[in-house]
Amino acid sequence: MTRFEAPQAGEKITVENGELRVPDRPIIPFIEGDGTGPDIWAAARRVLDAAVDKAYDSKRKIEWMEIFAGEKAYNQLGKWLPEETLEAIREYFVAIKGPLTTPVGGGIRSLNVALRQELDLFVCLRPVRYFSGVPSPVKRPEQVDMVIFRENSEDIYAGIEWEAETADAQKVIRFLQDEMGVKKIRFPETSGIGIKPVSREGTERLVRAAIQYALDNGRKSVTLVHKGNIMKFTEGSFKNWGYELAEREFGDKVFTWRQYDEVAEKEGREAANRAQSEAEAAGKLIVKDSIADAFLQQILTRPAEYDVIATLNLNGDYVSDALAAQVGGIGIAPGANINSQTGHAIFEATHGTAPKYAGMDKVNPGSVILSGVLMLEHLGWQEAADRIYRAMDKTISEKQVTYDFARLMEGATELKCSEFATKLIENL
Numbered sequence: 374m375t376r377f378e379a380p381q382a383g384e385k386i387t388v389e390n391g392e393l394r395v396p397d398r399p400i401i402p403f404i405e406g407d408g409t410g411p412d413i414w415a416a417a418r419r420v421l422d423a424a425v426d427k428a429y430d431s432k433r434k435i436e437w438m439e440i441f442a443g444e445k446a447y448n449q450l451g452k453w454l455p456e457e458t459l460e461a462i463r464e465y466f467v468a469i470k471g472p473l474t475t476p477v478g479g480g481i482r483s484l485n486v487a488l489r490q491e492l493d494l495f496v497c498l499r500p501v502r503y504f505s506g507v508p509s510p511v512k513r514p515e516q517v518d519m520v521i522f523r524e525n526s527e528d529i530y531a532g533i534e535w536e537a538e539t540a541d542a543q544k545v546i547r548f549l550q551d552e553m554g555v556k557k558i559r560f561p562e563t564s565g566i567g568i569k570p571v572s573r574e575g576t577e578r579l580v581r582a583a584i585q586y587a588l589d590n591g592r593k594s595v596t597l598v599h600k601g602n603i604m605k606f607t608e609g610s611f612k613n614w615g616y617e618l619a620e621r622e623f624g625d626k627v628f629t630w631r632q633y634d635e636v637a638e639k640e641g642r643e644a645a646n647r648a649q650s651e652a653e654a655a656g657k658l659i660v661k662d663s664i665a666d667a668f669l670q671q672i673l674t675r676p677a678e679y680d681v682i683a684t685l686n687l688n689g690d691y692v693s694d695a696l697a698a699q700v701g702g703i704g705i706a707p708g709a710n711i712n713s714q715t716g717h718a719i720f721e722a723t724h725g726t727a728p729k730y731a732g733m734d735k736v737n738p739g740s741v742i743l744s745g746v747l748m749l750e751h752l753g754w755q756e757a758a759d760r761i762y763r764a765m766d767k768t769i770s771e772k773q774v775t776y777d778f779a780r781l782m783e784g785a786t787e788l789k790c791s792e793f794a795t796k797l798i799e800n801l
C-alpha cells in the first residue's frame with residue numbers, strides 16, 4: 374500500500390538531458406514538519422499558491438501532495454522516515470519540508486540529515502540577504518549579501534560515532550592506540566569517539582557547484598571556509614582540493630589566493646597584489662580561503678568582503694545561523710538541499726522546530742516562504758518568486774511583522790503567523 378496519494382490533477386516534474394521539465398501543474402510533495410512546522414507550512418502554502426496564481430493568471434498551479442516524516446509519520450505509520458517518502462521525492466524530484474525534531478544525546482539520528490544523505494543532496498544552499506526595515510543587531514546589515522554552499526553529505530554529520538564506555542568505543546580506542554600509535558586520547562576510559570570523513574570527491578562536487586554558481590550569477594568571489602590549521606587532512610584538504618579544482622577546471626575564469634601566494638613567493642607581494650588587481654579588472658572570480666574562527670569575526674566586521682561561501686558541513690551549519698542573525702534572524706533564513714547532477718532538491722528553512730512556540734500560530738513563516746521562493750526559482754517560475762520578494766519587502770517596511778521582528782522594531786504591529794501570510798498575500 375502506498376503511503377501517499379497523488380492528486381488527481383497535475384503531472385510529474387521530469388528531468389531530460391539534465392534539465393528539469395516543469396509542467397504547468399506540477400505535483401510537489403511536502404512534509405509538514407514537527408513543532409511549529411504545521412503553522413509555518415500552512416502559511417507558506419497559502420502565499421506560494423497566491424503568488425503563482427497571480428503571476429500566471431491562474432494558468433499555473435502547484436498540486437501539493439503530502440508525504441510523511443517525523444512525528445506525524447511515526448504516529449500514523451510507525452516509522453520516522455518511511456521508505457515511501459524517499460521514493461516519492463526520488464520520483465517527483467522537487468519537494469519542500471518543514472523542520473523535523475532531532476533529540477539531543479540519544480534517540481533517533483537526524484531525519485533532516487538522513488533525507489540529505491539518502492538522496493545524496495550534496496549542496497546545502499543558503500542565501501543570506503537583507504530585507505530593508507528588518508531589525509538587525511549590526512550597524513550595516515545591508516552589506517551582508519552572501520550565498521552559502523554547505524557540503525551536505527559528509528563531515529562529522531556522517532554519524533560515525535561511538536558512545537563513551539561502550540564496548541564499541543573501547544574497541545575503536547584500542548585500535549587507535551595499539552595499531553595506529555595514537556597516544557593523545559586524554560581520558561581513554563571515558564571518551565566517546567566521532568569520526569569525520571571528508572573526501573576529495575565530496576569536496577570537489579561542492580566547490581564546483583559554488584564556483585559555477587558564482588560565475589553564472591556574476592559574483593565576485595568564492596571563499597573556502599575551513600579549520601585546516603587544526604584538522605589538516607580533512608578541513609585542510611578541503612581547502613587544497615578546492616584550490617586545485619578551481620585552477621584545473623575553471624582555468625582563466627578564476628584567480629586563486631594559491632596563485633597569489635605563488636606570485637608573492639617568486640616576485641614579491643607587490644607583484645602579487647598587481648596580479649590580483651588585474652584579475653579583478655578582467656572580471657575573474659577570486660577564489661580565496663578563510664579559517665573558520667577568523668571568518669566568523671570577519672563576517673561581523675567586514676561582511677562586504679564576502680560573497681559566495683563554500684564550506685564543510687559543520688562549519689556551514691554554524692555560519693548559516695550566524696549570518697541569519699546578522700540580517701534579522703532565523704525567521705527569514707531560507708535554504709535548499711540540492712543534487713545538481715540528478716535534479717533532486719528539497720527546500721527547507723534554516724531554522725528548526727522551535728518547539729516552545731508549537732501550535733501558537735506565532736512564529737515567522739518567512740524562512741519557509743522564502744525557501745518556497747527558492748523552489749519557484751528552481752522551477753523557473755521567477756515572476757511568482759519576484760512577487761513574493763516584493764511583498765516581503767513591502768510588508769516588512771510597513772512594520773507588519775511577527776513577534777521576532779516586532780520585539781526589535783519601534784512602532785511595529787505584531788501579527789500572528791497566519792496574519793503575516795495574509796498581509797503578504799494582500800501585498801503580492
Ligand SMILES: NC(=O)C1=CN([C@@H]2O[C@H](COP(=O)(O)OP(=O)(O)OC[C@H]3O[C@@H](n4cnc5c(N)ncnc54)[C@H](OP(=O)(O)O)[C@@H]3O)[C@@H](O)[C@H]2O)C=CC1
Pocket residue numbers: 409413471472473474475476485703704721722723724725726727728736737738739740777
Ligand atoms: N532542518 C531542520 O529541520 C532543522 C531541525 N532542527 C531541530 O529543531 C529542534 C529545535 O532546535 P533549536 O536548537 O531549538 O533551534 P530552532 O531553530 O528550532 O529554534 C531556536 C530559536 O530560533 C528562533 N526561531 C526558530 N524558528 C523561528 C521562526 N520561524 N520565527 C522566528 N524565530 C524562530 C526562536 O528564537 P526565540 O526563542 O528568540 O524566539 C527559537 O527559540 C531540534 O530538534 C533540532 O534538531 C534544527 C535546525 C534545523
Ligand SMILES: O=C(O)CCC(=O)C(=O)O
Pocket residue numbers: 473474475483484485486690693723725
Ligand atoms: O537535523 C537537525 O536536527 C539539525 C540540522 C541543522 O541544524 C541544519 O541543517 O541547519
Ligand SMILES: [Mg+2]
Pocket residue numbers: 690691693694723
Ligand atoms: Mg542548523
